[in-house]
Amino acid sequence: MTLTGTNYIAGESSAEGSQTFTAVNPATGKELDTRFHAATEQEVDRAAQAAEAAFESYRNSTPDQRHRYLTAIAEEIMALGDALIERCCAESGLPAGRITGERGRTVNQLKLFAEVAREGSWVDARIDRAQPDREPVPKPDVRSMLRPLGPVAVFGASNFPLAFSVAGGDTASALATGCPVVAKAHPSHPGTCELITRAIHRATERCGLAAGVFSLVQGHTHESGGRLVGHPAIKAVGFTGSYGGGKALFDAANRRAEPIPVYAEMGSSNPVFILPGALRERGEEIARGLTQSVTLGVGQFCTTPGLVFLEAGAAVAPFREAVAENFRGVDAAVMLSESIRAAYEGGVRDLSAANGVEKLAEGKSANTGYTGTARVFTTTADRYLADPELQEEVFGPSTVLVTGDRRDELLKSARALHGHLTATLFGTEEDLAEYQDLVAILEGKVGRLIVNNFPTGVEVCHSMVHGGPFPATTAAATTSVGTRAILRFARPVCYQNFPSFLLPPALRDDNPLGLRRMIDGSWGTH
Numbered sequence: 001m002t003l004t005g006t007n008y009i010a011g012e013s014s015a016e017g018s019q020t021f022t023a024v025n026p027a028t029g030k031e032l033d034t035r036f037h038a039a040t041e042q043e044v045d046r047a048a049q050a051a052e053a054a055f056e057s058y059r060n061s062t063p064d065q066r067h068r069y070l071t072a073i074a075e076e077i078m079a080l081g082d083a084l085i086e087r088c089c090a091e092s093g094l095p096a097g098r099i100t101g102e103r104g105r106t107v108n109q110l111k112l113f114a115e116v117a118r119e120g121s122w123v124d125a126r127i128d129r130a131q132p133d134r135e136p137v138p139k140p141d142v143r144s145m146l147r148p149l150g151p152v153a154v155f156g157a158s159n160f161p162l163a164f165s166v167a168g169g170d171t172a173s174a175l176a177t178g179c180p181v182v183a184k185a186h187p188s189h190p191g192t193c194e195l196i197t198r199a200i201h202r203a204t205e206r207c208g209l210a211a212g213v214f215s216l217v218q219g220h221t222h223e224s225g226g227r228l229v230g231h232p233a234i235k236a237v238g239f240t241g242s243y244g245g246g247k248a249l250f251d252a253a254n255r256r257a258e259p260i261p262v263y264a265e266m267g268s269s270n271p272v273f274i275l276p277g278a279l280r281e282r283g284e285e286i287a288r289g290l291t292q293s294v295t296l297g298v299g300q301f302c303t304t305p306g307l308v309f310l311e312a313g314a315a316v317a318p319f320r321e322a323v324a325e326n327f328r329g330v331d332a333a334v335m336l337s338e339s340i341r342a343a344y345e346g347g348v349r350d351l352s353a354a355n356g357v358e359k360l361a362e363g364k365s366a367n368t369g370y371t372g373t374a375r376v377f378t379t380t381a382d383r384y385l386a387d388p389e390l391q392e393e394v395f396g397p398s399t400v401l402v403t404g405d406r407r408d409e410l411l412k413s414a415r416a417l418h419g420h421l422t423a424t425l426f427g428t429e430e431d432l433a434e435y436q437d438l439v440a441i442l443e444g445k446v447g448r449l450i451v452n453n454f455p456t457g458v459e460v461c462h463s464m465v466h467g468g469p470f471p472a473t474t475a476a477a478t479t480s481v482g483t484r485a486i487l488r489f490a491r492p493v494c495y496q497n498f499p500s501f502l503l504p505p506a507l508r509d510d511n512p513l514g515l516r517r518m519i520d521g522s523w524g525t526h
Contacts, residue, residue: 001083001195005036007043007218008197010050011204011211016040021220023190026093027334027369036190039217044182044227050212051151051180052233058213059148059178063120063513065207066176070114072203073167073175074107077196084195091189092161093334093369098297099162106162109169109460113176116483122146123490125506125517130497140497143507146490148178150235153228155249156186156193157240158336159300164480165189166196166216169460170238170263173485179236180213184228187220188337194218222248229253229262236489239264240302240480243393243471250474263488264474265467267393268421269306270455273410273438275431278452279315286426287322290399291330293454295363295374298333299397300340303422303455306393309381310403311410320360320401323376330363330374335396341370344396348375351400354390356383360401372396381409385416407435414441419469419476422448422455445469447479 006015015037022031039047061069077084088099116122123145131139152174156165163169166183174181185193197216204213217224229237229252237253239246239262246264253262274286293305310316335341351357356379363374374397381404384390390400404410417423423442427435432451442449447468458466464482467473473480478488495503505512516525 001080003034003087003191003194005034005190005194007037007039007047008194008201008216009043009047010054010215011201014043014046016043021187021190023091023188024338025090025369026337029338029369032090032191034191036218036220038219038221039224041227044217044224044231047182047215047217048151048228048231048233050215051182052212054180054210054212055148055150057210058180061178061209063118065209066178067114067118069203069207069209070110070117070172070175072206073200074110074114076199076202077103077107077110077167080195080199084192087195088161088189088192091192092336094161094297102160102162105460106167109163110167110172112460112483113172113486116486117176120506120513121516122483122486123506123515124492125515127507127517127519129520142494142496143498143503144492144494145504145506146487147493147504149489149491151180151182151233152489153234153237154181154183155225155237155239155241156184156189158186158188158340159297159302160240161186161189161192162196164240166193167200169481169485170240174238174489175213177486177489179489182215182217182228182234184225185216185218190218225249226252230256232256232258235260237262237264238480238488241266242395243267246474247471261488262474263478263480265302265421265480266471266473267395268302268468268472269391269393270303270420270422270424271307271309271414271417272305272424272426272454273309273414274319275425275427275435276311276313276315277428277431278426279310279313279319281428283315283319284322287319287326289454290323291326293456294376294399295330295397296456298335298372299344299374300336300395301456303458304397305424305455306399307391308399308401309410309413310401311407312403312405316403320378323401324361327361327363327374327376330397332364332366332371332373335370335372338370340395341372344372344394344398347394347396348398350389351375351377351394351398354379354387356380356387357390357400363397374398376401378403381405381413384413391418411438411441414438414445417445419472420446421466421468421472422446422450424450424453424455426452447472447476
């Protein structure tokens, strides 16, 4: 399957700019074939305008039409076959098994949002019927529902080249809502993004939708992304990546004449609290699980546990020894890019140089490609509390063990946390009963609380929350995984004293869509 290296604007290939770049295979450090054309200002403008034009019709597409569209995208992605897997592996350095599994997750996300779109109750239809005889003032007929926000800019992530990229969760939820998408390809895997885009365009044609419902712009600098966020046709942004990148987009969006929401998932150290009873009873087992969780995917998951809190006691020293021994046996592995590896090495250098922080152990090293070596550090709760920078995410296979002298130091450490995606507690039933106040503290710090499981692995389901307070995200009230993600790209609209024929179908008296609705304060399908 030959790549063109072009942008795809409303179904048309476009390569107007003179700036080009190539992808690099992280396993070898060598450039891959095909030069990709960075989008010009004019191409970004055309993509955004095409999305705005398509919004007029796509916002009023039926639930069945959006279901067919998302299902067709899933089918066309599968039809890409091995060509997609091979290119994605070459651009990411990830093994074929991982990419095959991620393709399955991507397809299943699309199908899940297709079902949500078809079922339709996400629109939260509410009806308060008129009471013309009410005294002293008649009550008008008031109805409301969620409506699509407008064209959405989606930025692909480096660590999930399929599931958090061109056809990932942000795109699936935006399209399910009725919002066109302009995707910004990640410069590390532009060929993968092009292949997925071609699959989306085939689905767009199959379903007879306006071509501007989806476009892709390429670029290897911040310029094209900044242009996209600044375009007046764009009404929201979905982003997964670093704190620096997400905060820059958030700031740019708020400098616009019309500020827009930015749903950015950024850094997280995902604190783990190992309570005394669990440490005594199964410290060795937890040490093995911790090593596996920290080094899974070379630590390049947004839910990798980078902070581990312990309460001082006899079980701490054997636990540290077990963790150190496990880490020494970890092989170095290829990281996603040269820049990610460089940032990781800079992060572990900073930890090594931090006052009161000791390197406990490191894994094996290698000299091929952009490989990362696992490291584990140790410090005290006093040092952690004195140095806020120890909370910062080091994106890669490292973690810091933090030991407090007393129970109240663990609670103080938890209170000092800023926003993270997850927090985990390992404990016996007695531990968990005793540390209920710790749970209460952590509820205010993260989007997902976990008991006796490690945080790596995010189940895509209706109940999942993948978000958290700043700086983990820029929108703590939302999630980027799970069907609640659809709510990010919609806004409530109220219709007062409307004749039935002017109302959206979801608000008509005969309920033609069969939705669950609130009528005069009572929920049902009436």
